[in-house]
Amino acid sequence: MWLPIGLVVALVLCVAPVAVGVLVLRGLDSPAWTVTPAAKAEPAPSPVAGDDTRVTAAWLRQRIGDALTAQGAALLKGDQAGFLAVADPASPAAAALREQFGSLRAMKVTRWAATADAIPSSVGANKWRTLVEVDHCFVEPDCQPMTITYGTVWTDTAAGLKLVGVEPSMSTYDGPRPWEVDPMVVATGKRVMVATTPALRGQLKTVLAEAEKAAVVADRYTVGGPPPAHYEVFYAGVAEWKRWFGGKRPSWTAGYALPVGGRQIDVVINAAAPHRNDLDDLLRHEMTHASTMPPTGFPASAWWLVEGIAELAGSGGASPQSYEGIQEVRKLVKERNWTGPLQDLKIADNAADWEVAGAYGIGYLAVRQLAERFGEADVLAFLKALTHDRIEINEASQQVFGEPWSLLNDQCVAAVRAAAR
Known part of the structure; x- marks a missing residue:
């Protein structure tokens, strides 16, 4: 899920030297460290001249x-x-x-x-x-x-x-882990670990403070189990943004989250983006992806729902007319004559910022419509059914909402178009 750099909407979907001067601003109690040795095998014979x-x-x-x-x-x-x-x-x-x-x-x-x-x-x-x-x-x-x-x-x-x-490691997500290829300075709090490069050390304290507040919000949207034991946030400079795992994203991206194994979903924030995106909104958005994402990632067909829920967390449930991207929603609905369906909502890699913001806004308004009618708990159950359990959308709609998806889709589209007048 990524974000347009020009607005407070974030999209995320979706993986060397290190360091002089490691900085720990706030530490957790040192955990009990353990090492798991490799199982002992029969010693291999020492080779001698003439051996294969x-x-x-x-x-x-x-x-x-x-x-x-x-x-x-x-x-x-x-x-x-x-x-x-x-x-x-x-x-x-x-x-x-x-x-x-x-x-x-x-x-x-x-x-x-x-x-x-x-x-x-x-x-x-x-x-x-x-x-x-x-x-x-x-x-x-x-x-x-x-x-x-x-x-x-x-x-x-x-x-x-x-x-x-x-x-560097071979990654499914097109790039190495940040600590493999760049020096890391680190700050840890109660719920979040934030790592960045020495050049951005001065921003570390602010990012950690905002991430700790965002974790409280993201925890409330957890799907598929308990909240993450901790969140990992990597704050990337211009060069690192392109080099780290999951890089090479569209130019409008401001942040993303991706599964890295076990139950861990890492968040990467583009340090160049928050000057045009509110850092607190961006962190709430991306960290909500981390608390809702299954280990295998989100299916593309649920993009509108995934991003809509993250926008719900990021915006604090703003009313349609006070939602920051409402003007872009109006422009997209009117210029593209958008009439749904929600499953077809997509963003091109070369999309303009306003198109990206409009698409995120449509997802948000659709999710808000469902949440107002059925409650956030049912919307999260619907997300779980679609993305964790991989249930077909019509069946999931009947199971969770008790109504056919074709009807609910039309109601959501109507709510979006009404807000865009």
């Missing part, structure tokens, strides 16, 4: 696994030297790990279980590449872990097998 390359590869895989287990234990204990011991000190990997250590600790990492189950492949003289998979958690001592997979390159040195290369 597969023998060497199996031996390397076990040595890499042991090194990763020791590295994870060091991270959770706060032992930077132990965390870096896996890398060749002269390699780029060592510099990347040094910065990642700072960021991961600031983000209150509570789980870091790395495994390398694939057989390493030769990538040059005395060098091997293998994929590493890491289950990890932040803030929560016990969570459904998120998982990243990234490439590593290793070499045998006089000091033993050492890591010399670390690649």
